[in-house]
Amino acid sequence: MESFQEIDEILVHITDELNQIRKMTIGHMTVDKIKAERAWNDLMEVSRQISKEWKGPTALEEIQSQREKEW
Numbered sequence: 001m002e003s004f005q006e007i008d009e010i011l012v013h014i015t016d017e018l019n020q021i022r023k024m025t026i027g028h029m030t031v032d033k034i035k036a037e038r039a040w041n042d043l044m045e046v047s048r049q050i051s052k053e054w055k056g057p058t059a060l061e062e063i064q065s066q067r068e069k070e071w
Helices: 004-053 059-067
Strands: none
Touching: none
16 A cells, blocks of 8 residues: 555645646637637638628618529
């Protein structure tokens, strides 16, 4: 049977490894959050550009025409 000191050393080792994994995970979450924000901002910019150049019916007109089956 292992002594309490050996068990404590194993627990310290496991805790250290878990802390390293946690740090890696936090790093990835931050990168993913930055990527997500950048993607959202890009989407909003493209959406504004499309809206400026759109020549077709408005979204409201399109929905109304689909409900009235005028297509």
